Amino acid sequence: MTDQANIHQLPENLPIPVDDGAADHLTGMHLPPVPLASTAGNLVHLSVLEGRTVVYCYPMTGPPDRNLPQGWDEIPGARGCTPQSCTFRDHYAELRALDTRVFGLSTQDTDYQQETAKRLHLPFELLSDQDLRFAHALGMPAFEVEGMILLKRLTLIANGGLIEKVFYPVFPPNKSAEEVIYWLSQNPLR
């Protein structure tokens, strides 16, 4: 059993992920024209969205009916998907006020993501890159656990489909939305 009191807190002594340069090439790239299944039941084409879009990419929120993979907390950057989603939920109004859309992205299927979105009352959509087409097209960093290919945690800010900012690594994940809001407020659209 873990010792954190609620879903906004992370366990103590989590290993801090280091920047291995695996996301250096992303800034300046165009989002690939890959449709992604959304928890709202439609397909989202991130590459053609006008204006600013924040896409926070995360490994796995964890299913309620199964334990997390063995040694999950020891993988740098793996833990904290639920707190991260909750901070984007809690700061959603501020992000909308900054004319920004928010999406979560992971490699779990839509049913899995819908359970998460419903349980956490997320006001935005989660997108599924189950077949890794989006991740492969961008060359996004990923890792493998128990046969699952999971995205490493990073946050993209795109403007009209062009990636203008990448946060990588993201740590601690429960401060991710605040980091994004700070950057957006320092870099307003002209």
Place this chain on the structure above:
Amino acid sequence: MKTCLKRKMMPSSTRFRQQVFSRKLFVVVALRIIPSFATYLTHPRSYFTIMETAEGKEGCVSGHSLSNALYRHGRLS
């Protein structure tokens, strides 16, 4: 026999009120049971194990509270 006589002796308005009350009670009970049963059918057993622990210890039932309880039990990342 006694009950039947008693019912027959009752004014029709009282009988009507009793019938309405029992129907209302039936609807209320049904509305309480059906959602729980539906959740039971659509979720795996281990989901309920965690939920029961959470309910017993902390009175959590769903949504945010459930997520908190699951997270505390190391189920969520």
